[in-house]
Amino acid sequence: MATVLSAHRFAGRISRMQASEIRELLKVTQNPEVISFAGGLPAPELFPVEAIRLAGERALSRHGTRALQYSTTEGVPELREWVVTRLNAAHGTSFVADDVVITGGSQQALDLYAKIFIDPGDTIVVDNPTYLGALQAFDAYEPRYLTIETDEHGMVPESLEHALDQERPTQPKFLYLVPNFQNPTGVTLAVERRREILAIAERFNLPVYEDDPYGEVNFERTPLPPLVSLDPGGNVTYAGTASKIVAPGLRVAWMVIPDPEIREKIVFAKQGTDLHTGSYAQYVLLEYVTGGDQLERHIETICATYGKRRDAMLAALRDFMPDHVRWNSPDGGMFLWTALDPGIDTGKLLLEASRENVVFVPGRAFYPYKDRADGMRLNFSNASEARIRTGIERLAHAITAFRT
Amino acid sequence: MATVLSAHRFAGRISRMQASEIRELLKVTQNPEVISFAGGLPAPELFPVEAIRLAGERALSRHGTRALQYSTTEGVPELREWVVTRLNAAHGTSFVADDVVITGGSQQALDLYAKIFIDPGDTIVVDNPTYLGALQAFDAYEPRYLTIETDEHGMVPESLEHALDQERPTQPKFLYLVPNFQNPTGVTLAVERRREILAIAERFNLPVYEDDPYGEVNFERTPLPPLVSLDPGGNVTYAGTASKIVAPGLRVAWMVIPDPEIREKIVFAKQGTDLHTGSYAQYVLLEYVTGGDQLERHIETICATYGKRRDAMLAALRDFMPDHVRWNSPDGGMFLWTALDPGIDTGKLLLEASRENVVFVPGRAFYPYKDRADGMRLNFSNASEARIRTGIERLAHAITAFRT
Numbered sequence: 128m129a130t131v132l133s134a135h136r137f138a139g140r141i142s143r144m145q146a147s148e149i150r151e152l153l154k155v156t157q158n159p160e161v162i163s164f165a166g167g168l169p170a171p172e173l174f175p176v177e178a179i180r181l182a183g184e185r186a187l188s189r190h191g192t193r194a195l196q197y198s199t200t201e202g203v204p205e206l207r208e209w210v211v212t213r214l215n216a217a218h219g220t221s222f223v224a225d226d227v228v229i230t231g232g233s234q235q236a237l238d239l240y241a242k243i244f245i246d247p248g249d250t251i252v253v254d255n256p257t258y259l260g261a262l263q264a265f266d267a268y269e270p271r272y273l274t275i276e277t278d279e280h281g282m283v284p285e286s287l288e289h290a291l292d293q294e295r296p297t298q299p300k301f302l303y304l305v306p307n308f309q310n311p312t313g314v315t316l317a318v319e320r321r322r323e324i325l326a327i328a329e330r331f332n333l334p335v336y337e338d339d340p341y342g343e344v345n346f347e348r349t350p351l352p353p354l355v356s357l358d359p360g361g362n363v364t365y366a367g368t369a370s371k372i373v374a375p376g377l378r379v380a381w382m383v384i385p386d387p388e389i390r391e392k393i394v395f396a397k398q399g400t401d402l403h404t405g406s407y408a409q410y411v412l413l414e415y416v417t418g419g420d421q422l423e424r425h426i427e428t429i430c431a432t433y434g435k436r437r438d439a440m441l442a443a444l445r446d447f448m449p450d451h452v453r454w455n456s457p458d459g460g461m462f463l464w465t466a467l468d469p470g471i472d473t474g475k476l477l478l479e480a481s482r483e484n485v486v487f488v489p490g491r492a493f494y495p496y497k498d499r500a501d502g503m504r505l506n507f508s509n510a511s512e513a514r515i516r517t518g519i520e521r522l523a524h525a526i527t528a529f530r531t
Numbered sequence: 532m533a534t535v536l537s538a539h540r541f542a543g544r545i546s547r548m549q550a551s552e553i554r555e556l557l558k559v560t561q562n563p564e565v566i567s568f569a570g571g572l573p574a575p576e577l578f579p580v581e582a583i584r585l586a587g588e589r590a591l592s593r594h595g596t597r598a599l600q601y602s603t604t605e606g607v608p609e610l611r612e613w614v615v616t617r618l619n620a621a622h623g624t625s626f627v628a629d630d631v632v633i634t635g636g637s638q639q640a641l642d643l644y645a646k647i648f649i650d651p652g653d654t655i656v657v658d659n660p661t662y663l664g665a666l667q668a669f670d671a672y673e674p675r676y677l678t679i680e681t682d683e684h685g686m687v688p689e690s691l692e693h694a695l696d697q698e699r700p701t702q703p704k705f706l707y708l709v710p711n712f713q714n715p716t717g718v719t720l721a722v723e724r725r726r727e728i729l730a731i732a733e734r735f736n737l738p739v740y741e742d743d744p745y746g747e748v749n750f751e752r753t754p755l756p757p758l759v760s761l762d763p764g765g766n767v768t769y770a771g772t773a774s775k776i777v778a779p780g781l782r783v784a785w786m787v788i789p790d791p792e793i794r795e796k797i798v799f800a801k802q803g804t805d806l807h808t809g810s811y812a813q814y815v816l817l818e819y820v821t822g823g824d825q826l827e828r829h830i831e832t833i834c835a836t837y838g839k840r841r842d843a844m845l846a847a848l849r850d851f852m853p854d855h856v857r858w859n860s861p862d863g864g865m866f867l868w869t870a871l872d873p874g875i876d877t878g879k880l881l882l883e884a885s886r887e888n889v890v891f892v893p894g895r896a897f898y899p900y901k902d903r904a905d906g907m908r909l910n911f912s913n914a915s916e917a918r919i920r921t922g923i924e925r926l927a928h929a930i931t932a933f934r935t
Contacts, residue, residue: 171596376810406780
């Protein structure tokens with residue numbers, strides 16, 4: 128199944144409900160009585176506060192006024208070097224620091240990519256459902272969405288091929304994917320499908336944007352070669368971030384852009400958008416990630432903690448949920464996906480749930496068409512195991528109450 | 532004189548020369564032999580490195596994991612409060628923290644404002660010449676520029692009125708101004724003109740964007756009421772920044788947006804662009820600016836130092852420049868404007884000057900039409916008085932050599 132939809136023009140007709148769903152939910156969650164599975168927040172109690180304090184000192188003592196001055200749009204050279212050294216070591220690639228552009232979080236990377244590619248009415252290709260933040264970034268540039276069927280192993284290559292065939296002679300501008308532990312579903316794109324999708328993309332001359340915020344939040348340590356490592360043609364732009372493995376408040380992420388023409392346009396777009404990402408935050412991150420093995424140990428802690436929280440959520444779902452509720456079991460990331468009977472609107476369920484002091488993100492927002500409403504995104508990274516169990520019990524009550 | 536021009540579509544036809552002029556110049560200036568009047572860099576030797584180190588410690592010890600977690604799109608509440616408390620105290624206004632949106636430098640504020648206002652072909656109104664970074668932000672959204680005559684007291688109200696009259700029935704989307712110590716010219720908009728321009732803008736229903744990075748870099752302490760303080764109608768959006776009074780590497784700036792509809796759209800646009808400005812950088816700035824009187828003392832140091840450097844540049848211009856060269860004498864900011872005979876192209880002069888190891892920004896880039904080439908923007912904040920004198924002497928040689 129593949130269809131297209133004209134997005135709303137950003138500056139004109141803002142759909143208020145769609146716009147601020149996540150933002151409004153973040154506000155509700157400030158009530159401590161409420162157990163939130165809604166946000167995409169890392170566990171703050173794991174933040175390496177002391178190590179970042181020390182990194183902040185070193186950022187100034189080692190780099191001095193460079194950490195406070197204007198910097199190049201591409202980013203701090205040593206941090207760009209660290210990005211590719213780490214990626215190359217993990218995946219046998221040979222990217223160089225010049226391939227990297229540092230961005231203000233991965234959200235900015237989405238905005239910049241959309242800005243250089245999308246003219247109003249252009250078609251872009253996405254999973255269905257896909258990441259809401261990506262839709263928000265893209266919508267501002269008024270694309271049409273070509274949505275591709277997605278199952279428990281991610282985007283279905285045959286559906287992609289069929290949809291692109293049917294689109295001819297229209298040439299979509301790019302394919303957007305979150306291959307590892309996708310937001311919202313937690314689904315991981317099967318490795319063999321990665322190769323098939325890359326081959327299709329190459330045949331159709333379709334640039335690929337690989338959004339990978341969760342790849343290192345990998346509980347089972349299954350090998351997950353990024354698409355950019357499987358693509359000899361330079362067709363893939365890869366986006367990584369420090370938000371999930373260090374701290375989102377630094378707002379430092381990165382793009383690896385093998386294609387020099389795309390890279391030049393991204394740099395030019397970024398120059399007009401914010402000149403450059405904060406030098407200070409970049410040097411603080413640099414000093415943290417190059418401080419011995421503390422990053423690796425920290426990622427181990429995150430994976431162990433989130434893995435136990437996922438297990439607690441799965442156990443509570445088994446123990447409390449009525450029979451008609453289904454869910455998946457992701458091997459990493461921060462979310463799992465729960466589906467009710469197709470007739471149920473989880474947007475309406477949310478009202479009932481918030482009366483029970485538990486919230487989630489209704490699935491509708493993640494579909495470009497807003498044409499399915501039976502899903503729920505449940506975050507398991509931000510609450511303790513005990514609160515997760517209590518929250519799922521409350522949610523099960525809400526579901527039962529909602530149906531009767 | 533008023534004319535209109537269709538801008539280049541950002542994603543398509545990037546004019547390489549226009550695009551990267553400043554960026555390329557920043558690279559040249561990394562050669563220590565070169566004396567640069569080109570950048571817009573604050574003096575790094577004045578950066579309050581130790582005070583920021585301490586502010587970094589307090590950001591984490593006082594605010595803990597909040598300084599590292601995702602935050603609201605609008606910004607850290609205490610910092611928004613500080614912005615309006617300071618503005619209200621200086622100018623007798625009564626803005627509230629809810630009017631403020633924290634942005635990633637003032638460049639992001641320009642991008643967001645353009646994003647919500649400009650559809651391709653829309654007209655916007657600017658000084659001629661005007662700030663290059665603003666043109667770069669706006670160009671991405673494909674406006675037409677209505678350029679207004681500017682003299683030694685800033686935009687000429689009669690010219691604005693005449694141009695808006697002639698534009699009817701076209702309704703320009705907004706008026707962009709840098710009223711204090713403008714970049715590139717150093718010119719300050721006369722206070723009586725501020726009132727006249729506000730009255731015209733109100734009559735033509737024209738929103739005003741007041742870009743004020745330099746207002747506090749005021750050597751003579753002349754009172755400079757911002758337009759937003761003279762405007763009872765809520766028609767003005769005001770943009771300030773920490774870049775010139777603390778450090779640009781933090782990348783923290785702010786918009787004061789009295790109009791709730793504009794503010795809501797800016798917040799929505801920012802959510803899609805980068806979710807929020809770095810929490811850590813915001814708390815570090817908060818702790819610095821609320822740390823006793825260190826900010827006020829620091830601003831005094833900046834003004835005293837830059838004032839002496841301006842004086843050194845003025846003395847050297849008098850001592851070395853050939854007769855046909857004219858310049859102005861700004862009371863603040865970081866730039867002055869130098870004009871040669873109308874027939875001279877300072878873009879070509881730059882080649883000669885760089886051979887003499889001195890660089891500047893040729894004036895052409897600051898004109899939306901690129902139809903004047905005889906000006907030079909000279910920065911006086913970034914070099915010592917001795918280097919300023921040597922640099923102006925070299926520049927005078929280059930001008931003489933260029934003409935013969």
